[in-house]
Amino acid sequence: MAAYSTVAEAPRLLFRQLFEKESSTYTYLLADVGHPDKPAVLVDPVDKTVDRDLTLVKELGLKLIYALNTHVHADHVTGTGRIKGKMPGVKSVICKSSIAKADLLVEHGDNIYFGNLFLEVRATPGHTVGCVTYVTGDGSDQPHPRMAFTGDALLIRGCGRTDFQGGSSHQLYQSVHSQIFSLPKDTLLYPAHDYKGFTVTTVGEEILHNPRLTKDEVSSEIFLFYFLFFGYWRKCCSFAL
Amino acid sequence: MAAYSTVAEAPRLLFRQLFEKESSTYTYLLADVGHPDKPAVLVDPVDKTVDRDLTLVKELGLKLIYALNTHVHADHVTGTGRIKGKMPGVKSVICKSSIAKADLLVEHGDNIYFGNLFLEVRATPGHTVGCVTYVTGDGSDQPHPRMAFTGDALLIRGCGRTDFQGGSSHQLYQSVHSQIFSLPKDTLLYPAHDYKGFTVTTVGEEILHNPRLTKDEVSSEIFLFYFLFFGYWRKCCSFAL
Ligand SMILES: [Fe+2]
Ligand SMILES: [Fe+2]
Numbered sequence A, B: 001m002a003a004y005s006t007v008a009e010a011p012r013l014l015f016r017q018l019f020e021k022e023s024s025t026y027t028y029l030l031a032d033v034g035h036p037d038k039p040a041v042l043v044d045p046v047d048k049t050v051d052r053d054l055t056l057v058k059e060l061g062l063k064l065i066y067a068l069n070t071h072v073h074a075d076h077v078t079g080t081g082r083i084k085g086k087m088p089g090v091k092s093v094i095c096k097s098s099i100a101k102a103d104l105l106v107e108h109g110d111n112i113y114f115g116n117l118f119l120e121v122r123a124t125p126g127h128t129v130g131c132v133t134y135v136t137g138d139g140s141d142q143p144h145p146r147m148a149f150t151g152d153a154l155l156i157r158g159c160g161r162t163d164f165q166g167g168s169s170h171q172l173y174q175s176v177h178s179q180i181f182s183l184p185k186d187t188l189l190y191p192a193h194d195y196k197g198f199t200v201t202t203v204g205e206e207i208l209h210n211p212r213l214t215k216d217e218v219s220s221e222i223f224l225f226y227f228l229f230f231g232y233w234r235k236c237c238s239f240a241l
Helices: A047-059 A080-086 A169-180 A203-209 A217-229 B047-059 B080-086 B169-180 B203-209 B217-229
Strands: A013-020 A025-032 A039-043 A063-068 A091-095 A104-106 A111-114 A117-123 A132-136 A147-151 A188-191 B013-020 B025-032 B039-043 B063-068 B091-095 B104-106 B111-114 B117-123 B132-136 B147-151 B188-191
Touching: A013 A047, A025 A047, A025 A111, A025 A117, A025 A188, A039 A047, A039 A111, A047 A080, A047 B203, A063 A080, A063 A111, A080 A091, A117 A169, A203 B047, B013 B047, B025 B047, B025 B111, B025 B117, B025 B188, B039 B047, B039 B111, B047 B080, B063 B080, B063 B111, B080 B091, B117 B169
Parallel strands: A039 A063, A063 A091, A091 A104, A147 A188, B039 B063, B063 B091, B091 B104, B147 B188
Antiparallel strands: A013 A025, A025 A039, A111 A117, A117 A132, A132 A147, B013 B025, B025 B039, B111 B117, B117 B132, B132 B147
């Protein structure tokens, strides 16, 4: 019988989920520990936890090469600038369409390599025009199940706000369905925020249970209107700025 | 080349880490989803998040059979009683030496089965006399790497307080070294609390970097005394009640 691998410390991928309590933001650390350099990336680092994150990187003997943002966050100060100040070799990464500055501007379909592992860039606009989801590579030498870092496009049982910053609920619905729900059902989804203490979900689970994104689009819009109208939206559902 | 399994949703084990912000407590959900009943256990459920946890159990189609506590917690009201009130079939589990009431009183060396998966009970006293660590089974059909739910015996880069509740820093040091640090280096360690936003660590990492538990015992005692003396212990290190 095969051994059942459970988590993070697989033969090659080192993975850590990190939480910033005040803004309920998740930062993710991924590294190829099968590579001699142990190259690593941080997804959505937060300003006030940069020291914690860099200490961890150092303790684990990793070489941080990229600090990625899924989008321009209105809800927290990103840590990318501070990281570059403390580790000048690190390159910041963001999507070209976000119209933000970074060392590396990526587009839908690009692959971001760290050692022999990579993240695929998928455009998932709707919360902001420049939102992307980073998905671990497809292939037998890449992590299984796949993992997707969805930013604010998809939250656990919720999604990001679409009522400002060029947001569009129609576009978000299309993004999630075409770029995230089309991934294998066992794909692990890691959001940029969670307000209820959840840490992870799967494509299969969100297709069944996400109240914002599972209905057909018309009902979804009505649902959204209903929540906004009654002012319940913040309380009942997980929304991120 | 072999596929690298990364997390949680392995062929048989379903695993979820859940967080309660106010007390910074982690609850863990484990289920054997390879078994037709999908039997599940909750480790260290918290009173105020019982509804969230039971909703998740229901959405995932699991059958909750046990609610386990690693110890009698002084720092948060456990959710075991509330779970039994809402799901009368669930059995509460605690270590016999904790001198607490439960449906199932376990001892060092016992195995707690849920489907074909099991948790091994390891006595790890020191924070309280009745503290145990639950470790996933040893065997090719059990999760790899192994996972240990350490309660307050071992925290990420720290450990639980030993200055009350029959605590003993000598006993805690011995417990961690003989029962936790003796596990394979890649064993994933999941504590009952974290105050800095860490979610997981490994045996290898704590052996190298845990400031409370890595020194030989005499230096460890001096270290503890130093921190207590200067009243810095709460600020500088992760301690749990
Ligand atoms: Fe955001
Ligand atoms: Fe405790």
